[in-house]
Amino acid sequence: MKVLVAVKRVVDYNVKVRVKADNSGVDLANVKMSMNPFCEIAVEEAVRLKEKGVATEVVVVSIGPSQAQEQLRTALALGADRGILVETAEEVSSLAVAKALKAVVDKEQPQLVILGKQAIDTDNNQTGQMLGALSGMPQGTFASRVEVEGDALKVTREIDGGLQTVALKLPAIVTTDLRLNEPRYASLPNIMKAKKKPLETLSPDALGISVASSVKTLKVEAPAARGAGIKVASVAELVEKLKNEAKVI
Amino acid sequence: MTVLVIAEHTNGALVPATLNTVAAAQQIGGDIHVLVVGEGVNAVAEEAAKIAGVSKVRMADDAAYAHQLPENIAPLVAGLGAEYSHILCAATTNGKNFMPRVAAQLDVDQISEIIGVDSADTFKRPIYAGNAIATVQSSAAIKVITVRTTGFDAVAAEGGSAAVETVSGAGDSGKSSFVGEELAKSDRPELAAAKVVVSGGRGMQNGENFKHLYSLADKLGAAVGASRAAVDAGFVPNDMQVGQTGKIVAPQLYIAVGISGAIQHLAGMKDSKVIVAINKDEEAPIFQVADYGLVADLFEAVPELEKSL
Numbered sequence: 001m002k003v004l005v006a007v008k009r010v011v012d013y014n015v016k017v018r019v020k021a022d023n024s025g026v027d028l029a030n031v032k033m034s035m036n037p038f039c040e041i042a043v044e045e046a047v048r049l050k051e052k053g054v055a056t057e058v059v060v061v062s063i064g065p066s067q068a069q070e071q072l073r074t075a076l077a078l079g080a081d082r083g084i085l086v087e088t089a090e091e092v093s094s095l096a097v098a099k100a101l102k103a104v105v106d107k108e109q110p111q112l113v114i115l116g117k118q119a120i121d122t123d124n125n126q127t128g129q130m131l132g133a134l135s136g137m138p139q140g141t142f143a144s145r146v147e148v149e150g151d152a153l154k155v156t157r158e159i160d161g162g163l164q165t166v167a168l169k170l171p172a173i174v175t176t177d178l179r180l181n182e183p184r185y186a187s188l189p190n191i192m193k194a195k196k197k198p199l200e201t202l203s204p205d206a207l208g209i210s211v212a213s214s215v216k217t218l219k220v221e222a223p224a225a226r227g228a229g230i231k232v233a234s235v236a237e238l239v240e241k242l243k244n245e246a247k248v249i
Numbered sequence: 250m251t252v253l254v255i256a257e258h259t260n261g262a263l264v265p266a267t268l269n270t271v272a273a274a275q276q277i278g279g280d281i282h283v284l285v286v287g288e289g290v291n292a293v294a295e296e297a298a299k300i301a302g303v304s305k306v307r308m309a310d311d312a313a314y315a316h317q318l319p320e321n322i323a324p325l326v327a328g329l330g331a332e333y334s335h336i337l338c339a340a341t342t343n344g345k346n347f348m349p350r351v352a353a354q355l356d357v358d359q360i361s362e363i364i365g366v367d368s369a370d371t372f373k374r375p376i377y378a379g380n381a382i383a384t385v386q387s388s389a390a391i392k393v394i395t396v397r398t399t400g401f402d403a404v405a406a407e408g409g410s411a412a413v414e415t416v417s418g419a420g421d422s423g424k425s426s427f428v429g430e431e432l433a434k435s436d437r438p439e440l441a442a443a444k445v446v447v448s449g450g451r452g453m454q455n456g457e458n459f460k461h462l463y464s465l466a467d468k469l470g471a472a473v474g475a476s477r478a479a480v481d482a483g484f485v486p487n488d489m490q491v492g493q494t495g496k497i498v499a500p501q502l503y504i505a506v507g508i509s510g511a512i513q514h515l516a517g518m519k520d521s522k523v524i525v526a527i528n529k530d531e532e533a534p535i536f537q538v539a540d541y542g543l544v545a546d547l548f549e550a551v552p553e554l555e556k557s558l
Contacts, residue, residue, distance in 0.1 A: 016512065017377045026381050094349070095358045120493065123376055124361045129319065129349035138320045138424035141346050144487070154428065159342045160441075160496075161259065162488050165428040166318065178477070178494055179487060214389040215358045218371065221382050226519065229540040231531075235553040238525065238543050246523045246540065248445070248502040249469060249558065 452507020
Protein backbone atom coordinates (compact mmCIF):
# COMPACT_ATOMS: atom_id res chain seq x y z
CA MET A 1 0.00 0.00 0.00
CA LYS A 2 0.96 3.60 -0.45
CA VAL A 3 1.70 5.61 2.70
CA LEU A 4 1.56 9.40 2.83
CA VAL A 5 3.48 11.14 5.63
CA ALA A 6 3.09 14.83 6.47
CA VAL A 7 6.07 16.66 7.97
CA LYS A 8 6.47 20.20 9.31
CA ARG A 9 9.48 22.48 9.58
CA VAL A 10 9.55 23.97 13.09
CA VAL A 11 11.97 25.61 15.48
CA ASP A 12 14.29 22.96 16.97
CA TYR A 13 12.85 21.53 20.20
CA ASN A 14 15.94 22.47 22.23
CA VAL A 15 15.75 26.17 21.38
CA LYS A 16 14.49 28.50 24.07
CA VAL A 17 12.35 30.82 21.96
CA ARG A 18 12.14 34.57 22.53
CA VAL A 19 9.13 36.76 21.94
CA LYS A 20 9.76 39.74 19.63
CA ALA A 21 9.88 43.15 21.32
CA ASP A 22 6.91 44.40 19.26
CA ASN A 23 4.78 41.41 20.37
CA SER A 24 4.14 40.41 16.76
CA GLY A 25 5.38 36.87 17.24
CA VAL A 26 8.32 34.70 18.19
CA ASP A 27 11.76 35.63 16.87
CA LEU A 28 12.73 32.94 14.36
CA ALA A 29 15.56 34.84 12.63
CA ASN A 30 18.79 32.84 12.83
CA VAL A 31 17.19 30.15 14.98
CA LYS A 32 17.89 26.48 14.33
CA MET A 33 14.98 24.81 12.49
CA SER A 34 14.33 21.05 12.32
CA MET A 35 11.70 18.51 11.47
CA ASN A 36 8.95 18.46 14.13
CA PRO A 37 9.80 15.52 16.48
CA PHE A 38 6.35 13.94 16.09
CA CYS A 39 6.76 14.05 12.29
CA GLU A 40 10.11 12.23 12.58
CA ILE A 41 8.25 9.45 14.38
CA ALA A 42 5.66 9.41 11.57
CA VAL A 43 8.39 9.03 8.92
CA GLU A 44 10.07 6.28 10.92
CA GLU A 45 6.80 4.34 11.24
CA ALA A 46 6.16 4.57 7.48
CA VAL A 47 9.70 3.42 6.68
CA ARG A 48 9.32 0.49 9.09
CA LEU A 49 6.07 -0.50 7.34
CA LYS A 50 7.98 -0.48 4.06
CA GLU A 51 10.77 -2.59 5.52
CA LYS A 52 8.16 -5.10 6.72
CA GLY A 53 6.81 -5.31 3.18
CA VAL A 54 3.46 -3.76 4.16
CA ALA A 55 4.02 -0.42 2.44
CA THR A 56 5.13 -0.26 -1.18
CA GLU A 57 5.78 3.45 -1.46
CA VAL A 58 6.29 6.22 1.13
CA VAL A 59 5.45 9.72 -0.06
CA VAL A 60 6.35 12.61 2.22
CA VAL A 61 4.60 15.96 2.00
CA SER A 62 5.14 19.34 3.64
CA ILE A 63 3.12 22.54 3.51
CA GLY A 64 5.33 25.53 4.19
CA PRO A 65 8.10 27.83 2.96
CA SER A 66 10.63 26.78 0.30
CA GLN A 67 13.14 26.00 3.09
CA ALA A 68 10.87 23.11 4.12
CA GLN A 69 12.62 21.26 1.27
CA GLU A 70 15.39 20.60 3.82
CA GLN A 71 12.96 18.69 6.03
CA LEU A 72 11.62 16.78 3.03
CA ARG A 73 15.20 15.84 2.06
CA THR A 74 15.73 14.66 5.64
CA ALA A 75 12.65 12.43 5.34
CA LEU A 76 13.94 11.11 1.99
CA ALA A 77 17.29 10.33 3.63
CA LEU A 78 15.43 8.40 6.32
CA GLY A 79 13.83 6.19 3.68
CA ALA A 80 10.87 7.96 2.06
CA ASP A 81 10.65 7.48 -1.72
CA ARG A 82 9.61 10.91 -2.94
CA GLY A 83 8.56 14.30 -1.67
CA ILE A 84 5.90 16.91 -2.35
CA LEU A 85 6.17 20.51 -1.16
CA VAL A 86 3.07 22.68 -1.15
CA GLU A 87 4.80 26.03 -1.02
CA THR A 88 3.27 28.89 0.94
CA ALA A 89 5.09 31.99 2.14
CA GLU A 90 2.89 32.82 5.12
CA GLU A 91 2.06 30.64 8.10
CA VAL A 92 -1.07 28.60 7.48
CA SER A 93 -3.69 27.33 9.92
CA SER A 94 -4.28 23.65 10.67
CA LEU A 95 -7.51 23.75 8.67
CA ALA A 96 -5.68 25.12 5.60
CA VAL A 97 -2.98 22.44 6.00
CA ALA A 98 -5.70 19.78 6.28
CA LYS A 99 -7.32 21.10 3.09
CA ALA A 100 -3.99 21.02 1.25
CA LEU A 101 -3.39 17.48 2.50
CA LYS A 102 -6.90 16.48 1.39
CA ALA A 103 -6.03 17.67 -2.13
CA VAL A 104 -2.79 15.65 -2.04
CA VAL A 105 -4.69 12.61 -0.72
CA ASP A 106 -7.17 12.89 -3.61
CA LYS A 107 -4.28 12.99 -6.04
CA GLU A 108 -2.12 10.24 -4.52
CA GLN A 109 -4.84 7.91 -3.11
CA PRO A 110 -2.78 6.57 -0.17
CA GLN A 111 -4.16 3.75 1.99
CA LEU A 112 -2.61 5.21 5.10
CA VAL A 113 -1.75 8.78 6.11
CA ILE A 114 0.61 9.27 9.05
CA LEU A 115 1.06 12.62 10.80
CA GLY A 116 2.54 13.75 14.10
CA LYS A 117 -0.01 14.35 16.85
CA GLN A 118 1.02 17.99 17.20
CA ALA A 119 3.59 20.50 16.02
CA ILE A 120 5.76 21.80 18.86
CA ASP A 121 5.44 25.43 17.68
CA THR A 122 1.68 26.02 17.46
CA ASP A 123 0.80 23.09 19.78
CA ASN A 124 -2.55 22.80 17.99
CA ASN A 125 -3.03 19.03 17.77
CA GLN A 126 -5.66 19.41 15.00
CA THR A 127 -4.41 18.61 11.50
CA GLY A 128 -4.76 14.81 11.42
CA GLN A 129 -8.26 14.93 12.89
CA MET A 130 -9.32 17.66 10.43
CA LEU A 131 -7.97 15.66 7.51
CA GLY A 132 -10.08 12.78 8.85
CA ALA A 133 -13.25 14.86 8.65
CA LEU A 134 -12.44 16.30 5.21
CA SER A 135 -11.48 12.97 3.62
CA GLY A 136 -14.05 10.86 5.50
CA MET A 137 -11.29 8.55 6.74
CA PRO A 138 -11.30 7.13 10.30
CA GLN A 139 -8.55 8.31 12.63
CA GLY A 140 -6.24 6.67 15.14
CA THR A 141 -4.80 9.60 17.07
CA PHE A 142 -1.98 9.59 19.66
CA ALA A 143 -0.87 6.15 18.46
CA SER A 144 1.72 4.17 20.39
CA ARG A 145 1.27 0.98 18.34
CA VAL A 146 0.05 0.40 14.78
CA GLU A 147 -0.64 -2.98 13.16
CA VAL A 148 -2.00 -3.57 9.67
CA GLU A 149 -4.35 -6.58 9.56
CA GLY A 150 -5.66 -7.12 6.04
CA ASP A 151 -7.91 -4.20 5.14
CA ALA A 152 -8.05 -2.96 8.72
CA LEU A 153 -5.69 -1.10 11.00
CA LYS A 154 -5.34 -1.85 14.70
CA VAL A 155 -4.18 1.24 16.59
CA THR A 156 -3.31 1.43 20.29
CA ARG A 157 -3.84 5.00 21.49
CA GLU A 158 -2.56 6.87 24.52
CA ILE A 159 -5.56 8.23 26.43
CA ASP A 160 -5.86 10.03 29.77
CA GLY A 161 -6.45 6.90 31.85
CA GLY A 162 -4.07 4.56 30.01
CA LEU A 163 -4.33 2.88 26.60
CA GLN A 164 -7.20 2.26 24.20
CA THR A 165 -7.20 0.03 21.12
CA VAL A 166 -9.41 0.73 18.11
CA ALA A 167 -9.84 -0.97 14.73
CA LEU A 168 -10.08 1.30 11.67
CA LYS A 169 -11.15 0.52 8.13
CA LEU A 170 -8.49 1.43 5.56
CA PRO A 171 -7.83 3.98 4.17
CA ALA A 172 -7.16 5.58 7.53
CA ILE A 173 -5.24 8.30 9.34
CA VAL A 174 -2.78 7.81 12.20
CA THR A 175 -1.23 10.54 14.34
CA THR A 176 1.88 9.56 16.27
CA ASP A 177 2.61 9.80 19.95
CA LEU A 178 6.18 9.90 21.25
CA ARG A 179 6.23 6.27 22.24
CA LEU A 180 5.35 4.83 18.83
CA ASN A 181 9.00 4.30 17.92
CA GLU A 182 12.57 5.56 18.16
CA PRO A 183 13.45 7.41 14.93
CA ARG A 184 16.71 6.43 13.23
CA TYR A 185 19.50 8.73 12.14
CA ALA A 186 20.15 9.35 8.45
CA SER A 187 23.52 7.98 7.30
CA LEU A 188 25.77 10.06 5.05
CA PRO A 189 25.33 7.76 2.01
CA ASN A 190 21.55 8.00 2.46
CA ILE A 191 21.73 11.79 2.73
CA MET A 192 23.65 11.81 -0.58
CA LYS A 193 21.14 9.44 -2.21
CA ALA A 194 18.23 11.57 -0.97
CA LYS A 195 19.47 14.47 -3.08
CA LYS A 196 18.60 12.46 -6.19
CA LYS A 197 15.11 11.43 -5.08
CA PRO A 198 12.18 13.24 -6.75
CA LEU A 199 10.76 16.32 -5.04
CA GLU A 200 7.76 18.01 -6.60
CA THR A 201 6.70 21.57 -5.73
CA LEU A 202 3.06 22.61 -5.90
CA SER A 203 1.23 25.81 -5.06
CA PRO A 204 -2.02 26.02 -3.08
CA ASP A 205 -3.59 27.56 -6.21
CA ALA A 206 -2.64 24.51 -8.27
CA LEU A 207 -4.41 22.37 -5.67
CA GLY A 208 -7.39 24.67 -5.78
CA ILE A 209 -7.35 25.59 -2.10
CA SER A 210 -7.27 28.84 -0.17
CA VAL A 211 -4.98 29.32 2.82
CA ALA A 212 -7.03 32.16 4.34
CA SER A 213 -7.72 31.71 8.05
CA SER A 214 -10.54 32.95 10.26
CA VAL A 215 -8.13 33.23 13.18
CA LYS A 216 -5.89 36.27 13.51
CA THR A 217 -3.05 36.55 16.02
CA LEU A 218 -3.38 39.95 17.70
CA LYS A 219 -0.27 39.70 19.83
CA VAL A 220 2.26 37.30 21.27
CA GLU A 221 3.64 37.90 24.75
CA ALA A 222 6.15 36.26 27.02
CA PRO A 223 4.46 34.31 29.81
CA ALA A 224 4.51 35.84 33.28
CA ALA A 225 7.95 35.24 34.76
CA ARG A 226 8.13 33.34 38.01
CA GLY A 227 9.84 35.19 40.83
CA ALA A 228 13.25 33.84 41.75
CA GLY A 229 13.01 31.17 44.42
CA ILE A 230 15.37 30.30 47.22
CA LYS A 231 17.54 27.32 48.00
CA VAL A 232 16.98 25.69 51.35
CA ALA A 233 19.74 23.90 53.21
CA SER A 234 17.85 20.98 54.72
CA VAL A 235 14.63 18.98 54.63
CA ALA A 236 13.66 20.49 57.99
CA GLU A 237 13.97 23.99 56.56
CA LEU A 238 11.96 22.97 53.48
CA VAL A 239 9.11 21.61 55.60
CA GLU A 240 9.17 24.72 57.80
CA LYS A 241 8.94 26.99 54.71
CA LEU A 242 6.14 24.97 53.12
CA LYS A 243 4.14 25.02 56.36
CA ASN A 244 4.66 28.58 57.51
CA GLU A 245 5.68 30.65 54.49
CA ALA A 246 3.92 29.05 51.49
CA LYS A 247 1.22 27.43 53.67
CA VAL A 248 0.66 24.63 51.18
CA ILE A 249 0.97 21.64 53.54
CA MET B 250 -25.43 33.85 21.71
CA THR B 251 -25.53 30.32 23.08
CA VAL B 252 -22.53 28.22 24.05
CA LEU B 253 -22.50 24.44 23.78
CA VAL B 254 -20.24 22.65 26.26
CA ILE B 255 -19.54 19.00 25.57
CA ALA B 256 -19.46 17.06 28.84
CA GLU B 257 -16.51 14.82 29.59
CA HIS B 258 -17.45 11.66 31.46
CA THR B 259 -16.12 8.20 32.32
CA ASN B 260 -17.69 5.21 34.04
CA GLY B 261 -21.08 6.84 34.33
CA ALA B 262 -19.89 9.99 36.11
CA LEU B 263 -19.08 13.51 35.03
CA VAL B 264 -15.35 14.34 34.92
CA PRO B 265 -14.46 17.53 36.91
CA ALA B 266 -12.84 19.04 33.76
CA THR B 267 -16.40 19.73 32.57
CA LEU B 268 -16.83 22.22 35.44
CA ASN B 269 -13.76 24.19 34.34
CA THR B 270 -15.07 24.20 30.78
CA VAL B 271 -18.42 25.62 31.93
CA ALA B 272 -16.43 28.33 33.75
CA ALA B 273 -14.77 29.28 30.44
CA ALA B 274 -18.22 29.32 28.79
CA GLN B 275 -19.49 31.72 31.48
CA GLN B 276 -16.66 34.13 30.67
CA ILE B 277 -17.74 34.09 27.02
CA GLY B 278 -21.30 34.90 28.09
CA GLY B 279 -24.76 33.93 26.83
CA ASP B 280 -26.80 30.81 27.54
CA ILE B 281 -24.92 27.63 28.30
CA HIS B 282 -26.11 24.24 27.10
CA VAL B 283 -24.31 20.99 27.94
CA LEU B 284 -24.24 18.03 25.57
CA VAL B 285 -23.82 14.55 27.06
CA VAL B 286 -22.94 11.91 24.47
CA GLY B 287 -22.47 8.23 25.25
CA GLU B 288 -24.26 5.01 26.09
CA GLY B 289 -26.26 4.73 29.33
CA VAL B 290 -25.59 8.36 30.23
CA ASN B 291 -28.83 9.19 32.08
CA ALA B 292 -27.01 9.65 35.40
CA VAL B 293 -24.36 11.86 33.74
CA ALA B 294 -27.05 14.04 32.16
CA GLU B 295 -28.76 14.43 35.56
CA GLU B 296 -25.41 15.39 37.09
CA ALA B 297 -24.82 17.89 34.28
CA ALA B 298 -28.28 19.43 34.84
CA LYS B 299 -27.19 20.37 38.40
CA ILE B 300 -24.10 22.34 37.29
CA ALA B 301 -24.48 25.99 38.28
CA GLY B 302 -25.12 28.25 35.28
CA VAL B 303 -26.28 25.58 32.82
CA SER B 304 -29.67 26.30 31.22
CA LYS B 305 -30.23 23.15 29.21
CA VAL B 306 -28.77 19.65 28.92
CA ARG B 307 -28.98 17.70 25.68
CA MET B 308 -28.37 13.99 25.80
CA ALA B 309 -27.52 11.61 22.97
CA ASP B 310 -27.71 8.03 24.23
CA ASP B 311 -26.73 5.38 21.69
CA ALA B 312 -24.52 2.28 21.63
CA ALA B 313 -22.58 3.88 18.75
CA TYR B 314 -21.38 6.62 21.14
CA ALA B 315 -20.21 4.22 23.87
CA HIS B 316 -16.47 4.71 23.45
CA GLN B 317 -16.52 8.27 22.13
CA LEU B 318 -15.27 7.22 18.70
CA PRO B 319 -14.70 10.51 16.83
CA GLU B 320 -16.03 9.13 13.54
CA ASN B 321 -19.43 8.69 15.24
CA ILE B 322 -19.43 11.65 17.64
CA ALA B 323 -18.11 14.41 15.35
CA PRO B 324 -21.07 14.31 12.89
CA LEU B 325 -23.52 14.48 15.82
CA VAL B 326 -21.73 17.42 17.47
CA ALA B 327 -21.24 19.24 14.15
CA GLY B 328 -24.95 18.77 13.38
CA LEU B 329 -26.08 20.23 16.70
CA GLY B 330 -23.23 22.74 16.77
CA ALA B 331 -24.62 24.68 13.80
CA GLU B 332 -27.23 26.09 16.26
CA TYR B 333 -24.53 27.61 18.50
CA SER B 334 -22.07 30.51 18.50
CA HIS B 335 -19.42 28.57 20.42
CA ILE B 336 -18.67 24.88 20.97
CA LEU B 337 -16.38 24.13 23.90
CA CYS B 338 -14.80 20.97 25.23
CA ALA B 339 -12.04 20.33 27.76
CA ALA B 340 -8.64 19.68 26.18
CA THR B 341 -8.52 16.10 27.44
CA THR B 342 -7.29 13.36 25.08
CA ASN B 343 -10.95 12.76 24.22
CA GLY B 344 -11.68 16.42 23.48
CA LYS B 345 -8.48 16.77 21.45
CA ASN B 346 -9.48 13.68 19.51
CA PHE B 347 -12.94 14.63 18.21
CA MET B 348 -13.13 18.44 18.37
CA PRO B 349 -10.87 19.21 15.36
CA ARG B 350 -13.00 16.76 13.39
CA VAL B 351 -16.08 18.78 14.40
CA ALA B 352 -14.37 22.03 13.38
CA ALA B 353 -13.38 20.70 9.96
CA GLN B 354 -16.90 19.40 9.38
CA LEU B 355 -18.20 22.89 10.12
CA ASP B 356 -15.39 24.32 7.92
CA VAL B 357 -13.99 26.54 10.69
CA ASP B 358 -10.59 26.82 12.35
CA GLN B 359 -10.30 25.45 15.87
CA ILE B 360 -8.70 27.31 18.75
CA SER B 361 -6.83 24.81 20.94
CA GLU B 362 -6.27 24.92 24.69
CA ILE B 363 -7.36 28.42 25.61
CA ILE B 364 -6.22 29.66 29.03
CA GLY B 365 -8.09 32.96 28.99
CA VAL B 366 -11.16 34.67 27.50
CA ASP B 367 -10.70 38.34 26.53
CA SER B 368 -14.08 38.62 24.80
CA ALA B 369 -16.54 36.44 22.91
CA ASP B 370 -14.16 36.27 19.94
CA THR B 371 -10.72 36.85 21.49
CA PHE B 372 -8.83 34.24 23.48
CA LYS B 373 -5.42 33.58 25.00
CA ARG B 374 -3.53 30.36 24.38
CA PRO B 375 0.03 29.14 24.99
CA ILE B 376 2.29 28.29 22.04
CA TYR B 377 5.88 26.99 21.79
CA ALA B 378 5.49 24.71 24.82
CA GLY B 379 4.13 27.56 26.91
CA ASN B 380 7.07 29.87 26.20
CA ALA B 381 4.79 32.42 24.53
CA ILE B 382 1.17 33.38 25.04
CA ALA B 383 -0.76 34.27 21.88
CA THR B 384 -3.90 36.42 21.87
CA VAL B 385 -6.03 35.28 18.94
CA GLN B 386 -9.21 36.65 17.43
CA SER B 387 -11.62 34.47 15.50
CA SER B 388 -14.03 35.68 12.84
CA ALA B 389 -15.52 32.22 12.35
CA ALA B 390 -19.32 31.99 12.53
CA ILE B 391 -19.02 29.10 15.00
CA LYS B 392 -16.06 29.13 17.34
CA VAL B 393 -14.80 25.65 18.08
CA ILE B 394 -12.58 25.74 21.14
CA THR B 395 -10.81 23.36 23.50
CA VAL B 396 -10.19 24.60 27.03
CA ARG B 397 -7.07 24.04 29.12
CA THR B 398 -8.84 23.27 32.38
CA THR B 399 -6.03 24.54 34.63
CA GLY B 400 -6.67 28.03 33.20
CA PHE B 401 -10.19 28.27 34.69
CA ASP B 402 -11.55 27.72 38.23
CA ALA B 403 -14.31 25.09 38.30
CA VAL B 404 -17.93 26.24 38.70
CA ALA B 405 -20.11 24.68 41.42
CA ALA B 406 -21.29 21.15 40.62
CA GLU B 407 -24.58 21.86 42.44
CA GLY B 408 -27.15 24.61 42.29
CA GLY B 409 -28.47 24.35 38.74
CA SER B 410 -31.72 22.78 37.59
CA ALA B 411 -31.56 22.53 33.82
CA ALA B 412 -34.04 20.49 31.79
CA VAL B 413 -32.74 17.40 30.01
CA GLU B 414 -33.70 16.94 26.37
CA THR B 415 -32.94 13.88 24.27
CA VAL B 416 -31.34 14.28 20.85
CA SER B 417 -30.20 11.73 18.31
CA GLY B 418 -27.63 11.59 15.55
CA ALA B 419 -26.67 9.33 12.70
CA GLY B 420 -25.18 6.70 15.01
CA ASP B 421 -22.47 4.34 13.78
CA SER B 422 -20.37 5.45 10.80
CA GLY B 423 -19.11 1.89 10.34
CA LYS B 424 -15.53 3.14 9.87
CA SER B 425 -14.08 2.36 13.27
CA SER B 426 -14.70 0.11 16.22
CA PHE B 427 -13.57 -0.20 19.81
CA VAL B 428 -11.33 -3.19 20.52
CA GLY B 429 -10.32 -2.78 24.16
CA GLU B 430 -8.65 -0.65 26.77
CA GLU B 431 -6.07 -0.93 29.47
CA LEU B 432 -6.60 1.58 32.25
CA ALA B 433 -4.07 2.27 34.96
CA LYS B 434 -5.67 1.77 38.37
CA SER B 435 -4.86 4.04 41.26
CA ASP B 436 -6.40 5.11 44.56
CA ARG B 437 -4.56 8.43 44.47
CA PRO B 438 -6.27 11.60 43.24
CA GLU B 439 -6.44 12.20 39.52
CA LEU B 440 -3.23 13.84 38.27
CA ALA B 441 -4.81 16.72 36.36
CA ALA B 442 -7.06 17.71 39.29
CA ALA B 443 -4.82 17.02 42.32
CA LYS B 444 -3.98 19.79 44.81
CA VAL B 445 -0.52 18.35 45.36
CA VAL B 446 1.61 16.51 42.79
CA VAL B 447 4.85 14.64 43.46
CA SER B 448 6.80 13.85 40.26
CA GLY B 449 9.85 11.76 39.60
CA GLY B 450 12.34 11.82 36.75
CA ARG B 451 15.36 9.95 35.48
CA GLY B 452 17.02 10.49 38.88
CA MET B 453 14.70 7.85 40.38
CA GLN B 454 16.93 5.28 38.58
CA ASN B 455 14.24 2.58 38.35
CA GLY B 456 10.53 1.86 38.75
CA GLU B 457 11.01 0.18 42.13
CA ASN B 458 12.35 3.46 43.59
CA PHE B 459 9.07 5.24 42.76
CA LYS B 460 7.74 3.59 45.96
CA HIS B 461 9.48 6.44 47.86
CA LEU B 462 7.35 8.93 45.91
CA TYR B 463 4.17 6.88 46.37
CA SER B 464 4.53 6.83 50.14
CA LEU B 465 5.36 10.56 50.22
CA ALA B 466 2.34 11.21 47.99
CA ASP B 467 0.04 9.17 50.23
CA LYS B 468 1.11 11.25 53.22
CA LEU B 469 0.32 14.46 51.32
CA GLY B 470 -2.83 13.16 49.62
CA ALA B 471 -1.01 13.83 46.37
CA ALA B 472 -1.04 12.43 42.85
CA VAL B 473 2.19 11.07 41.37
CA GLY B 474 3.52 12.32 38.04
CA ALA B 475 6.64 11.70 36.00
CA SER B 476 8.90 13.24 33.41
CA ARG B 477 9.20 11.84 29.92
CA ALA B 478 12.58 10.35 30.81
CA ALA B 479 10.99 8.26 33.59
CA VAL B 480 8.20 7.10 31.27
CA ASP B 481 10.49 6.25 28.36
CA ALA B 482 12.81 4.33 30.68
CA GLY B 483 9.76 2.23 31.65
CA PHE B 484 9.75 3.29 35.34
CA VAL B 485 6.03 4.23 35.21
CA PRO B 486 3.13 4.13 32.71
CA ASN B 487 2.79 6.94 30.18
CA ASP B 488 -0.48 8.33 31.56
CA MET B 489 1.61 9.71 34.46
CA GLN B 490 3.66 11.96 32.16
CA VAL B 491 3.54 15.69 32.88
CA GLY B 492 4.59 18.06 30.09
CA GLN B 493 3.94 19.47 26.64
CA THR B 494 3.04 16.03 25.33
CA GLY B 495 1.59 14.64 28.54
CA LYS B 496 -0.73 16.17 31.09
CA ILE B 497 -0.84 19.83 32.05
CA VAL B 498 -1.12 20.34 35.80
CA ALA B 499 -1.33 23.44 37.99
CA PRO B 500 -1.58 22.20 41.59
CA GLN B 501 -1.05 24.20 44.80
CA LEU B 502 2.20 22.34 45.36
CA TYR B 503 4.37 20.55 42.80
CA ILE B 504 7.36 18.58 44.08
CA ALA B 505 9.85 17.68 41.33
CA VAL B 506 12.22 14.93 42.40
CA GLY B 507 15.21 14.01 40.26
CA ILE B 508 13.85 16.01 37.30
CA SER B 509 16.27 18.27 35.41
CA GLY B 510 13.52 20.59 34.11
CA ALA B 511 13.59 20.41 30.29
CA ILE B 512 11.43 22.94 28.37
CA GLN B 513 8.93 20.20 27.55
CA HIS B 514 8.46 19.24 31.20
CA LEU B 515 8.16 22.85 32.40
CA ALA B 516 5.36 23.34 29.83
CA GLY B 517 3.24 20.97 31.88
CA MET B 518 3.75 22.31 35.40
CA LYS B 519 5.11 25.85 35.51
CA ASP B 520 1.72 27.34 36.43
CA SER B 521 1.79 25.44 39.74
CA LYS B 522 1.40 27.78 42.73
CA VAL B 523 4.46 26.56 44.63
CA ILE B 524 7.21 24.49 43.02
CA VAL B 525 9.71 22.51 45.08
CA ALA B 526 12.73 20.90 43.43
CA ILE B 527 14.86 18.18 44.97
CA ASN B 528 17.91 17.47 42.83
CA LYS B 529 21.55 16.75 43.51
CA ASP B 530 22.69 18.82 40.51
CA GLU B 531 22.57 22.44 41.60
CA GLU B 532 22.87 23.58 37.96
CA ALA B 533 19.64 21.79 36.95
CA PRO B 534 17.28 24.19 35.10
CA ILE B 535 14.40 23.17 37.39
CA PHE B 536 15.94 25.40 40.09
CA GLN B 537 15.24 28.45 37.89
CA VAL B 538 11.49 27.98 38.34
CA ALA B 539 11.45 26.40 41.80
CA ASP B 540 10.22 28.49 44.73
CA TYR B 541 12.12 26.21 47.08
CA GLY B 542 15.10 24.22 45.92
CA LEU B 543 16.93 21.58 47.89
CA VAL B 544 20.27 20.35 46.54
CA ALA B 545 20.46 16.88 48.00
CA ASP B 546 20.43 13.17 47.17
CA LEU B 547 16.77 12.33 46.68
CA PHE B 548 17.20 8.89 48.28
CA GLU B 549 18.04 10.60 51.57
CA ALA B 550 15.84 13.70 51.22
CA VAL B 551 12.56 12.05 50.18
CA PRO B 552 12.34 9.54 53.09
CA GLU B 553 13.38 12.30 55.49
CA LEU B 554 10.71 14.62 54.07
CA GLU B 555 8.10 11.89 54.45
CA LYS B 556 9.08 11.30 58.08
CA SER B 557 8.89 14.97 58.98
CA LEU B 558 5.33 15.45 57.70
